[in-house]
Amino acid sequence: MTTIIKVQPGISIADIYIGMLRNDAERCLSNTAYSFQIEYEQDKVSFIEINAEADISCIYNGIDLFKVKATQLIDLLDAISPYDRAESDGCSYRFPQLGLVLWRDINFTEEDMKQSWFQEMSLENQEDTMRSLYFSTVGVFLPE
Incomplete structure (x- = not known):
C-alpha cells in the first residue's frame, strides 16, 4: 500500500x-x-x-x-517558480522562491538510453541507472 x-x-x-x-x-x-x-x-x-x-x-x-520523470517535473515546477539555473547541474534543482530542492545521483535522460554506453550495460545496471530518470530526494527550506 x-x-x-x-x-x-x-x-x-x-x-x-x-x-x-x-x-x-x-x-x-x-x-x-x-x-x-x-x-x-x-x-x-x-x-x-x-x-x-x-x-x-x-x-x-x-x-x-x-x-514524474525529472525532465517533465522540472518543466512543471519551473512554470510555477523558476529554478536557480546557476546552481543546476542536471542532478540538483533548487527552487529558491518556493523553498524546494530536488536531487538525483546522475543526469540521465531517455535519450541516454539509446547510447551505446547504456546499451552495453547489463540489464541489472540498466535498471539501476534508469532510476535516475526520476528524482531520488525532495527537500524543503525557507524560501528566499
Missing part, C-alpha cells in the same frame, strides 16, 4: 515543519519508517529532505514528485 506524503515547499514534509523544535522533529522521526534527513539551526528545523521509496508518493500541487 502506498503512503501519501504531503510536501509543502518552504513549510513541511509530512508532519515535520521548518522551525519545529529538534525534540518535536525527532519524535516525529521516531514514528516513521521513512528515511528523512533533517538539518537544524539553533535547535530548530531549517531543512527537511526525504528519500524516494517504493511505497511512498510525495505530493505537491497534485504532482507526485517521485513518479
